[in-house]
Amino acid sequence: MDQSYNVVGTWPWKLDPLPGDTGTVVVDVRSSSTLQRLSETSTCDALQFLLEKADEDQYLVKLLLPVVSGYVVQSDFLARRMIDCLDVAETRGFIAPGQRVQGCTPATYESMTLLELLPHCYGAIVVQKDKTAQVNEELAKRISFSWLSPSPIARKRVAVVGGGSFTKLEGFAVAAASLGVALVVFEDPGHWASSNAYSHIREEFVPLNMTADAAMDQRIAAALSEYQQRNTDGNRLDGIMTVDEHLLTIISRAATLLGFNTSPPEAVGLAQNKFQTRQLDTNVYCRLVRSMAELEHLLEEDGPRLPYPLIVKPSKGWSSEGVWKVANEQELRAKVPMLWQDAFTAWHGRDVVVETYVDGPEVDANMVLVDGRVVFFEVNDDFPSPGDYADDDKAGEQDSTPVANFVETSNMLPSALPPSELEALQQRLHELALAAGFRDGVLHLEARLRNSSCHYTKDPDASNSDGLVDLKLNPLAKSTTKPEDVFLLEINPRQPGWQEIEATAHTYGVSYYSLAVLHALGDKDRILALSRPFVGGAQYHMQLLFVSARKGGVYRWGDVCSTVLRSDQGRHLAAHVVKAVNLIEDGQEVPDPRTGMVYGNFIAFFLIVSRTTRCEAMRIGREIEQLVRVHTDGF
CATH class of the missing domain: 3.40.50.20 (Rossmann fold)
Incomplete structure (x- = not known):
């Protein structure tokens, strides 16, 4: 028997304090033949969990006990924060929403028997026996936040x-x-x-x-x-x-x-109107047209001076639906009327924005505000869409090539932009959010960074990158990192889409689902507590991969996620996929992307991770997308 283990009560256990911000001590419990005897005198949840794990000799159980007292801010916080933790086989919580937890000092716990310890346990994890020190380090990173409130929490x-x-x-x-x-x-x-x-x-x-x-x-x-x-x-x-x-x-x-x-209705309304949002930062060409007569007037007035390429898009659109890049007057005349089809106007109205196309890396930025302060901010790289590429005049002509629209393709978390540029993004986007009238809540912002030190390119050393396009330092760039180099595309007065919510929850341990509910209540204390990411930031590199249909028609390939990840070619990739969801059902009619409609166009999404390199996650993502194309006959 390891002499470091306490044998009071005939069950070997050892207590390890964690850093103070965790409010926790850990009790490592090894299996024992006397377990069944203990179960005859106690029915607490923690003991029942130990009973379940008694025969798993390769594992030990870590019981988590509080050293502070208070009211639980979120009952499943342990499972949310231990998500995808290496060497953790299972996580179990033993607390209810708003429950009062009574903490004790480590010395007090040391004097107890195991049966006396168990009722104090708020959760437990099952770990490999030879990884206990590493898991303690992970616990310190993941639960160092205010998971207890000093005040009661009403239902x-x-x-x-x-x-x-x-x-x-x-x-x-x-x-x-x-x-x-x-x-x-x-x-x-x-x-x-x-x-x-x-x-x-x-x-x-x-x-x-x-x-x-x-x-x-x-x-x-x-x-x-x-x-x-x-x-x-x-x-x-x-x-x-x-x-x-x-x-x-x-x-x-x-x-x-x-x-x-x-949030103020005026701020929400402004953010949902892309033309009004552009007026926050009028440093590019931007006009609004509602009819062919207004388009003709624009061409007559500004035609010779129009700064092509231009972007045309619904002023009240979303999900990149109806967004096109146009290179000349002929394309402008062709694309704008497409946005006055009934299918578009029913959702987005007739207001169409015509504005400068700005080059540079695009990002999704998610911001949590409390009383006007940024309490959480994260940036992920929004990879180029087919419409970003200069040679897009032939894109979409063949069924096998992507349509030159701006549908999402891939996001990478965390961003590869240098710290100075991330700082400029946060500063400028914060300024613009305040200017729009927001002081509290979750905002999903999209922006481009002009004069960035980075650009999307293939790594010249193809042996390391497999020829993948990624964000790399541009040796020809002269980065200014000024906040005014941040070009705001849009402010969305809400949390990001649910796929990105899942990506952030896995990568940083922050749940926009939770924060949105708390914002509806104005519960700022719990928003502050639950906006704390893992200590040290992202736990891995993650690719949020969207696979969209390249043509319209009827989908008939079933759950392609399961098909791909269980196939002989894809089985070895499955360990890197933490979530995958089919987004189209058999028999569903999929709109032709050449019309600009993208709602109902995504086949599936995958959350793909690597704990070693960003390139590895991207390489696996490329393999998965290729397999989806094969299994859906290029749909």
């Missing part, structure tokens, strides 16, 4: 108006439950959330006419006020949110009418 209730799809809502529902927040869904009668099959993700379903008209904010406010009047027993609403992007401004106005926390 809350949030109205979700516009429930969207199950895929979009599920992550918010899981986060809300762990925060002690119930969701009440307000939606059209017959919406999927009305079914009892989904009662586990919402407390109640309330039918509501969701017709998007001028009176919608008033109608929503009236429906929620009526709900409040019916629930005089304390089950009242404390906030409102939506997962439908086109409702953001309407929900902000309704929240204001009801006195709920929200």
Whole structure:
């Protein structure tokens, strides 16, 4: 028996304090033949977990005990923070939302028997026996944040108006439950959330006419006020949110009418209007056209001076839908009218922006604001879309080549830009967010960096990079790293798309699902606590790979993610994939990307990681995409 292990109570264990910010000590427990005897005198969850793991000789269990007291800010924080941790086989939490936890000093724990220790345990992890020191180091990086609140945390209730799809809502529902927040869904009668099959993700379903008209904010406010009047027993609403992007401004106005926390409706409305957003930073050519007559007027007035290439896009668009680069007047005349098709105007209206195309690395930047301060900021590299490439005049003519649009292809976390340029991005984007009127909440911003020291190119040493295009230092560049070199593409007054939410949660341990729910409540203390990333930043290099259809038609290849990762060619890649989701169902009609429509165009996405190099993650991503193309016959 290792003499460092305590044998009080006939079960060998050892206590290791962790750094103070974790509020935790670790008790390493090895298996023992006396385990069953202990189970006869206790029924606590921690003991039952030990019983489950008693026969796994290659592992030991680390029990986590608090050295501080308080109220749990999120009941599943341990699982969220230990995600993808090396050498951890399993994680289990033993606490409820808002539960009070009573901490003891390490010396007090040392004097206890194992049975006396177990009721204090807030969680446990199963680790390989020879990796205990390394896992303790990981625990110090991952749980060094304020996971306990000094004040009690009351149960809350949030109205979700516009429930969207199950895929979009599920992550918010899981986060809300762990925060002690119930969701009440307000939606059209017959919406999927009305079914009892989904009662586990919402407390109640309330039918509501969701017709998007001028009176919608008033109608929503009236429906929620009526709900409040019916629930005089304390089950009242404390906030409102939506997962439908086109409702953001309407929900902000309704929240204001009801006195709920929200970003100013004026700020949300400005951010959802790309032409108005451009007025925050008028250092490029930008015009708005609503009809062929206005387009002709623009050409007559500015034609000789138009700074081609230009971008045309819906002023109230999203997901890069209807975004085109045009090289001359002929292309401008061809692309703008495409955005006045009924399929576009029904969602995005008739306002079309014509503006300068700005070259330079594009980024997705996610920012969390509390009282105007940036409390979390991360940048990922948004790789060039087909439309970025200069020689795009033939792109999309053949079914096998990508259409020259601006659909997402790949993001890399964390960014490869140098620290000075990341600092310039944060400074300028923060300034613009404040100028737009935002002081609190989660913002998803997209920008390009002019005069960057980096550009996308193939590494000249192909033996190391396999000829992959990546962000590299440009020996010809003269970087200024000035904030004014940051060109804002758009401010989205919301968390990023759910695929990117998953990527950030895996990479940094920060959940935008959780932060969005807390923003609806105005719970700044918990937002501050849960905006702390892992100590040291990203835990690995991650590629967020989108595979989109190259042509329209009917999809008929089933779950291509499983097909690829279980195939003989793809099985060796699966260990690097932490999440993969098919985004198209069999029989689904997919729009032709040559029309500019991209909604419903993504086949699948993959979260691909490497703990060694960025290049490795990208190389694996390329192999996976090639396999998807093979298994879908180039669809």
